[in-house]
Amino acid sequence: MAGNTFGKVFIITTFGESHGPGVGVIVDGCPPGIGLSTGDFVYDMARRRPGKRSFESPRKEEDQVEILSGVFEGLTTGTPIALFIRNRDADSRPYEKMRDLFRPGHADYGYYRKYGHFDFRGGGRASARETAARVAAGVVADKILKPIGARVICYTIELGGVRAEQIDLALIDESPFYCPDPDASRLMEDAAQKARSQGDSVGGIVEIRVTGCPAGLGEPVFDKLEADLAKAVMSVGAVKGVEIGAGFEAARLKGSQNNDPITPAGFASNNAGGILGGISNGDEIIIRAAVKPIPSISIEQDTIDRKGNAAKLTITGRHDATAIPRINPVLEAMVRITLADHYLRSKTIKILN
Amino acid sequence: MAGNTFGKVFIITTFGESHGPGVGVIVDGCPPGIGLSTGDFVYDMARRRPGKRSFESPRKEEDQVEILSGVFEGLTTGTPIALFIRNRDADSRPYEKMRDLFRPGHADYGYYRKYGHFDFRGGGRASARETAARVAAGVVADKILKPIGARVICYTIELGGVRAEQIDLALIDESPFYCPDPDASRLMEDAAQKARSQGDSVGGIVEIRVTGCPAGLGEPVFDKLEADLAKAVMSVGAVKGVEIGAGFEAARLKGSQNNDPITPAGFASNNAGGILGGISNGDEIIIRAAVKPIPSISIEQDTIDRKGNAAKLTITGRHDATAIPRINPVLEAMVRITLADHYLRSKTIKILN
Amino acid sequence: MAGNTFGKVFIITTFGESHGPGVGVIVDGCPPGIGLSTGDFVYDMARRRPGKRSFESPRKEEDQVEILSGVFEGLTTGTPIALFIRNRDADSRPYEKMRDLFRPGHADYGYYRKYGHFDFRGGGRASARETAARVAAGVVADKILKPIGARVICYTIELGGVRAEQIDLALIDESPFYCPDPDASRLMEDAAQKARSQGDSVGGIVEIRVTGCPAGLGEPVFDKLEADLAKAVMSVGAVKGVEIGAGFEAARLKGSQNNDPITPAGFASNNAGGILGGISNGDEIIIRAAVKPIPSISIEQDTIDRKGNAAKLTITGRHDATAIPRINPVLEAMVRITLADHYLRSKTIKILN
């Protein structure tokens, strides 16, 4: 029983592989009457696009989103919105030698053990290419969040061992890593460049903040808001950890430190990260995702072939030195999608209005 | 649209509140022909039961699991298994004063904002009491994992700032915290006692390890095994963070360090935590959960009443100093349930056998 | 992957067997703030109860609904409502001889082929006893329909070959078969009595009418209102056919006859049965269900045992001569549940109220 669908009311189903005709998504459950056109996707798709920065692969993807259904005379109709992004510039020849070798840290081995037959070119279905469809769906989700005043912001607080010391959200678009600390951003760039020059890669930590989220979203006891956010974030390749509010640090606090006092003016602190008992409390939602270093490195590695024989692998071709910042709009999209879904879900608990 | 169901093939739905008649669970999708009797639940229910240790509330719960359906002549029938655990010794009078005051760090405020009308006694539906139903369902899930050789083990690696320095799984049952390091266990006990004597509480980190998990479980791209595990773990109250394998530490590694080399004898390291590309790779699965300090403390706290007026709150009555170790069998149960679900899901991808 | 759950927003999961501890249902997704008490179930449970009429089995079931969760201070809380109905007077000895013989027309053979191990006593899970849980859930669903003015009415239009010639809904409660035609009702009673005296049984047709259903319910293209109603009705044992509006008769009409003209005052006819393109149109919804004769007859029948050997079977014990009228409140409940579900689903398509 496959798992390419996410959400229960705002429901997305993605499809497509790295080196097939393209990737896409069906958005089902989007309310009618929302203005939507191909232009709406340009900004977010561009942010996910590689090849703009020195530490990234020069692969050129245009990533134009085609609307195949669900929009009429510029407005959504309430029927499924199919979005398709054609693959271009997808030379699969460099992957021919991977036909038999499993790349360490990649999905190849798991796919082989599970499916037997899989499209290994560029990671196939497991490629980061698939996330283009998520970003497109996130643009639609954002159309639901905007009228209610909720906004999702995503930025890098750690990369290659460099930690942001200050968080000034006004500065994140000036940093190639969406880092809210300009000094840290420069050091991050050095770290990424250095790793790339060594044929290596680095990881980091991305923080996602939601402002203006109404109280009352989340469905205990399993579809708690933090549970669905954790799943959303962890479903993005390269993410190995997720935390809400104080997160792992909360494990070291006393109850008297960790509890957020409640005042007539609101919560006096936000260790909860905006979620109590699985339900948004109206405060800012804070999520952090641990992003592992990209597994495609040009340093020689030990592996095996499909028959189980030992082999040496040196990955050539274009590769980024870090999944950050390209993963940021993907994480942002997943949070948008989760919130749009829970917002629409929350509408079912009142009989009249 | 409510969220009290978890799983897609091995499906559990829990119900019940802390101070109502009881809590329970429907397990739907359990294969027929499995031996199951009330005796099977005794060990795990006892582990979750409070009042056994000095740092815990003396509340006495018998937690006898009643099988209401789905078992005939000692064997499951493939029809829904309804399990019910009656509440006993549930004096709700201490909660009367909470009728109007929101307890900081608790679900009260979220439930009030979402539902308006809620059962506030002892946390009601948001009470840890609900997790008794999860543990019962976990016992059934374990019946599916045993024949395939998978085993879930859960232990505490950090509590109140004390970190386990060694991990000897043979020792975890000798520690009141299921701590695999006897020296650390003693220090943890001191920390918990001290917090309790101060009317305060402590948090910690629990690690869950799965041995014998077959390769091939997990359903990309959204129902990746780590994504569903993250949701399962994060759906347990008090958990604020979750990581797989190297987790947040992976964010600080280079690709050349983090990638697990593959050899004919298996993976040479396990930073992946047993999951690659969302699919189990046959290695041990490693999950860590950050557990916040219990919010019920007897130190006076600032809060508001339902009308929004400032108030002071001092929580009296019985309370544990830490959610650990009672949360451990709950986390273990959630991992068992997730794996049983994914194991049964994995059976649908072959047409013949 | 089991199938004991129905609905997507107003979600019911039933459990229990004929001769186990009892049957029950979890209703998840019911909005908070609705008055609900055990007294609310009395009327509908009594209608489903057997033994009141001469053509029915004298089995006495009290069918008292116990509320195990989800209600606090007389109001629903938005959390799962667990309802349980204990089995009483359930003597399973008459079924011992059925341990090895498949009863023709019953579920035994299918359950044996599917599950191998099954509770054969009184039909076990496949018993009409399970429908008591559906009726209880239907009472909750009705609490959602009432405020919006929708009402589900169920009556018998054919039994044992006798067809109602007039439909006067004011008279249905005076007929033991809920037949809207008093003359036909008397003939139906004769037919049922006669079949019973011969050790045989009869079938019939039940019509369900919904008044006051708002326009706009139904979710094309698969969860069309008529599709979900067809599933709801066909999921009740003994139902072998379902039709909407003109139904099978529509197959014999011309388009010019079958199309319902639209006028400023509404539809001029109702061959559509209140549903166009999968969406309610505001007119009355008309559904008919074909109910087969009860398969438990005392006439000797040919069958086989579990080893496949030919055998003769004579069913003794208490049995109704017809599933009507006891099936009527069950069909009514399933329609109520389907409409409540679709009504709540319809609330998700507007962003701001």
Place this chain on the structure above:
Amino acid sequence: MAGNTFGKVFIITTFGESHGPGVGVIVDGCPPGIGLSTGDFVYDMARRRPGKRSFESPRKEEDQVEILSGVFEGLTTGTPIALFIRNRDADSRPYEKMRDLFRPGHADYGYYRKYGHFDFRGGGRASARETAARVAAGVVADKILKPIGARVICYTIELGGVRAEQIDLALIDESPFYCPDPDASRLMEDAAQKARSQGDSVGGIVEIRVTGCPAGLGEPVFDKLEADLAKAVMSVGAVKGVEIGAGFEAARLKGSQNNDPITPAGFASNNAGGILGGISNGDEIIIRAAVKPIPSISIEQDTIDRKGNAAKLTITGRHDATAIPRINPVLEAMVRITLADHYLRSKTIKILN
């Protein structure tokens, strides 16, 4: 909460409108390793294509299925299979006048009441055009049924009041209506021609027969095989009734007539239509669908405009005189999809193989 997805393990999601870029379907949950190419779709798509017969609209659709994902080197990979069929020759100008008028018997009114904003051109999402996607998905489903020996056959037993007197399945492909009785087929052709010449339309009854279906498919108590088949069939536009086995006729039989005796050689009759207690019994599955006359007629009809004013409507343009035989491959596809889904679902009830 939208409803464009069908199935639980073999899951299809359709998208697209009559006069947009095209229609398509995502098939998720199809096992890997199945040979699939565009050529596989030609036969079934051609059967659904209009314009081949005198009583049909001359609209020319090429209906070439494009595989956008999920197939690699000619084999399915276990990842989502996206199929797309471009719309061609779709002149929407004739529909401009329908912008304000609701066509009687069509979905227009329901869509307007539900969504407010909808694509009215050619029925938009409610167009029969959408069923092309279902037929394509049915071809994939058939790839799962073939290895297990199950075959779905669909034929017309009544049209325009003409009933087939004999059923010779070898003859159905020789009849333009897939009628198994050559004499009746000629009379049906006359009836359809006559209706068309009068600007009117006719309905009929289609029977679907499944041979070789293994025993054990179906998931009580809600996802009974007949319940899901009823939903599948009723989800096709124009279907107003569905019955299994003896169907509505069973309502007129005695239990002693309707029960199918069981013999060592199998069932002695098949009033059950191959399903007992919601589970296939190994016998042939028999389903009948009542198909209403096509609502697009050129006879003038009464209707209203969007403001509620009375209006006269005469529909011009190309229209078939009957949904049969084009609906037949659609019904066949829905039964194939339902069976493939239930077959894969049935694999989850055994722990080891």
